[in-house]
Amino acid sequence: MAENDNFFEKVYEVAGQIPYGRVTSYGAIAKYLGAARSARMVGWAMNGAGNMEDVPAHRVVNKAGLLTGKHHFKGTNLMQQLLESEGIKVKANQIQDLDRYFWDPWKELGESD
DNA sequence: AGCCTGACTCGGC
DNA sequence: AGCCGAGCCAGGC
Numbered sequence: 001m002a003e004n005d006n007f008f009e010k011v012y013e014v015a016g017q018i019p020y021g022r023v024t025s026y027g028a029i030a031k032y033l034g035a036a037r038s039a040r041m042v043g044w045a046m047n048g049a050g051n052m053e054d055v056p057a058h059r060v061v062n063k064a065g066l067l068t069g070k071h072h073f074k075g076t077n078l079m080q081q082l083l084e085s086e087g088i089k090v091k092a093n094q095i096q097d098l099d100r101y102f103w104d105p106w107k108e109l110g111e112s113d
Numbered sequence: 114a115g116c117c118t119g120a121c122t123c124g125g126c
Numbered sequence: 127a128g129c130c131g132a133g134c135c136a137g138g139c
Contacts, residue, residue, distance in 0.1 A: 026121055036122085037134045043120030044136070050120090062121060069120030 007033060011045040012052060014105050018059045021086045022103035023095060025063045032105040043069060058082040065098035 010033045018024055026042040035041065042060075049055035050072060058079040062068045070079035070093060080090045089096040 027123095030121080035135080038136090039121035039134080040119060041121095041135055046120055057120080060120080063123095067120090072120055 007035065007038075007041065008045040008048065011042050012049050012055045014109070015046070015049060015056060015060055016054045017105070017109065018056055018103055021088060021101065023059045023061055023065075023083070023088065023098070023101050024103045024105065025061060027063055028104050028106065029060070032109070047072065056082075059086075059103075061095055061098075065095035067093045067095070 011029055014029050014032060015024075026039040026046075027036065030036055030039040030042045033042075046055070046057045046060060046069060050057050057069065058073070060069070067079050067083070067090065070077065073079045075081075080093065083090050083095065088101050095101060
């Protein structure tokens with residue numbers, strides 16, 4: 001039952017398509033789904049995605065590159081370690097050179113609309 | 114049924 | 127350039 005029609009499922013799909021060593025923002029995903037103002041819902045969806053290995057929630061940060069959701073992971077700094085493990089530089093719970101690692105679904109996947 | 118909170122973002126000062 | 131307030135949608139109490 002892949003309810004791809006659900007907002008949450010869409011979030012999981014997009015997040016699951018984030019390539020290794022890349023990150024994106026909640027707003028980018030939300031906007032890609034047509035809910036630019038519902039970035040919070042993306043984060044809320046991530047709450048359930050955190051249990052999914054197919055959904056690298058650690059690759060999803062806020063627009064500022066801050067690891068806002070790191071507190072929701074198992075460990076205290078698990079999220080940061082995962083990002084650093086992928087070659088992403090993280091400092092003070094914030095991704096360095098975010099522009100270099102940023103992955104925009106709208107740009108990469110393209111809405112083709 | 115109503116109010117508060119929350120893994121966000123933007124605009125104004 | 128940094129801080130504050132408002133907007134947004136959905137879930138929890």
